[in-house]
Amino acid sequence: GRLAQVWRLEGQEKVRHLRKKHGIMPVYKRVDTCAAEFESFTPYLYSTYEDEDEAAPTDKKKVIILGSGPNRIGQGIEFDDGYETIMINCNPETVSTDYDTSDRLYFEPLTFEDVWAIYQHETSKGADVGVIVQFGGQTPLNLALPLKAAGVKIIGTSPESIDLAEDRKQFNKLLEDLQIPQAPGVMATSIEEAIAGAKRIGFPVLVRPSYVLGGRAMVIAYDEQSIVRYMQEAVEYSHDRPVLIDRFLEDAIEVDVDALSDGEDVVIGGIMQHIEEAGIHSGDSSCVLPAVDIPDALLDRMREYTFRLAKALKVVGLMNIQFAIPRGNGDSGNGAKGGKVYVLEVNPRASRTVPYVSKATGVPMAKIAARLMTGRKLREFLPEFIERRADLDTGSWYYVKSPVFPWNKFPGVDTVLGPEMKSTGEVMGVADNFGEAFAKAQLAAGQKLPTQGAVFISVTDSDKRHVAVVARKFVDMGFKLVATSGTADVLETAGMHVERVYKVKEGRPNVVDFIKGQRIQLVINTPTGQEPWFDEKAIRRAAVMARIPTITTLAAARAAAEGIAALQRGEIKVRALQQLHADRAVGVRRLAG
Incomplete structure (x- = not known):
């Protein structure tokens, strides 16, 4: 891309054509994964522009798997059906953990230029080579159509079907034809279109760019100002890459x-x-x-x-x-x-x-x-x-x-969860009942559920009709209840004893003081709407710093109650997956x- 700009050429294709015309092609060098101590059977390769090529291609039938780049390692890269398996990824973790899973590992960027060069190299002896784009997340999917247009054989779901699922207009029509309901949504290529579309489907709305991974650049907009700010500052959009606006399903x-x-x-x-x-x-x-x-x-x-x-x-x-x-x-x-x-x-x-x-x-x-x-x-x-x-x-x-x-x-x-992904790992809990499985998973994730103490509860108005049922579960397990005024009114009306506490802006001692003073062992807080999402950041931050479990939905609170009940029964048992699937x-x- 940079060479195309310097030489004033129209696109990277022109640079590629000039390179090919003048015989300027990359060669591939090997990294000895065994440090010369014994023979290395799994080449780990990188490209450079020199004369000697250390990765002579074979004429065997092959499968190339595109990884996910630096964000995540690709999954499921194992073949033993007589195919030579080639992995392309620039994730260092691929090198440290999976270098010997494939027959060859190319440590290269996930760009069209680099993948196309490797494909040409591996097919130079006439080998039948198929490319898999399914195992690397969004990054390889974005390469599917350009690779197919260049003559690359994509195996599995066709690039056209992949694009159909990604293209909002085509996909909406498909769902209509199949009579499958979808949340109301619109596409916008200008600020005016975005505002009009959001008004038509009703706030709050989920706003995001096309063709993204990990929820990047997604926001929940509660008013016109949020839409304008997002369109001006957060994303690039065009006729080919519109912004997607969907009704946000809050409940x-x-x-x-x-x-x-x-x-x-x-x-x-x-x-x-x-x-x-x-x-x-x-x-x-x-x-x-x-x-x-x-x-x-x-x-x-x-x-x-x-x-x-x-x-x-x-x-x-x-x-x-x-x-x-x-x-x-x-x-x-x-x-x-x-x-x-x-x-x-x-x-x-x-x-x-x-x-x-x-x-x-x-x-x-x-x-x-x-x-x-x-x-x-x-x-x-x-x-x-x-x-x-x-x-x-x-x-x-x-x-x-x-x-x-x-x-x-x-x-x-900010610890408030939303449409943009913030977690960096996952764990799994297994049991013969949901409560124990949830408690195990929370423990493995570093969030140990308490078995006694005080629970702070502050919920939004829409959750107040259901909160008493959840709170009663904690009272029955011996917990004390602490709540802000609105939630406390509901719980006291339901016949429960509640210790009242100020909200952060109402005075002292407030809930943050209680958390810092280790008087709270569990936080249940369900914000809805723009104001609470930001006003209650102090509560969440204090809870995180004090390593107090924080729950943001009543559904999760119900799950936590079942998990705590399992912990109180002393039911934690460890089982091997091999034993479960024997x-x-x-x-x-x-x-x-």
Whole structure:
């Protein structure tokens, strides 16, 4: 790109043409991963512009897997179907942990220029080479169409289907044709369009750029000023890359579904219920497999939508769908309103939940997906699930995945969760009941739930009709309640004793003083709307610094109550995954072969 600017050429293609015309092509040098102590069988390669090439290509059939770049390591890079496996990634962790998983590792940037050069190098002896873009997240997906246009063979889901799922206008039409509900949304290529669209669908809205990963540059806008500020400062937009504006579902259960497909048959790996509300990035929310309180009718509806979408998109390999279910008006706040299920997003690729689902089911989903991309059929691996239209089996166990946050290492970061991902890791808790599994996951994530003491509760108005049920659970377990005035009124009306405390701006001693004085052992705080999200930052920050567990939704508070009840019963037991899946070991060996 820089050379094109200096030489005043129109695009990188012109530079590439000139290089090729004058024979200026990269060669590849090896790094000795064994430091000359013994023979190295897995080349680790990098490109340079010299004369001698140390990576002579073979004429074997090959598969190239594109990693995710410096953010995340690619998953599922294992092949033993007679293919030479080549990994391209610039993540240092690939070098330290997975350098010997593939036959060759190219330590190169994930750009069209670099991938295209490696592809040309590996096909120079006439080898049949296919490229997999599904295992590296959003970065390789963005390369799929340009690579195919250049003649690269993309195996698995086609680049056109990938683009269809990413292109909002095309995808909206597909959902309409399939009669699948979606949250109201618009696209905007100007500030005026963005404001008009947000007014039409109603505030608050979720605003984000096209083709992003990890929720980058996403915000929840509550008014026109937020929209204007976002469009002016946060993103670049154009006719080809519009800004996406969706109705923000403030009170909904979010669900993740991972599935395998060969273009004809579909098997659902797992339906994962998020503990946190919809609108919080899926990577930042705890989730449980199987779902704990979603009615069977809605689970069946999500299965049906998954089958329709997988076939319509002609998915070959893995896919991930995110659904939202609006909560009902029942006393517990758990119900679903009118049985409606909305599709939030479809990703025709491996998601971050695939390793979690694979561990929970004992089925190597990434390995099967890789074989499907080379032409094998799903019936070879999971015929019984296809016939029964059944999800992969988790047995009688609950598996809870929880995020790990770096708050202590980044003290200036706002701890309020939202659409932009903030977690840096994940853990899993396993038990024969949801409460124990959740408690284990929280413990592994560094957030130990208390078994006694005081719980501070301050909830938004919309949560006050449900908060008494949750608070009663803590009272029954022997906890004292501390609350701000509005929440305290509700709890006292329900017959509970509450110690009142000032809000941060009301006077002293306030809740932050209580936290710093170690008088609070658990914080439950559910902000909604723009003001509370920022006004209560002090409470969250104080809780993090004091290493006090902080819960931001009533759904998570209910989960915490079940977890604490399990801890009080002394039920924590450690089990090996191999032990849980022992009865399926034969089937797993068959899949691995």
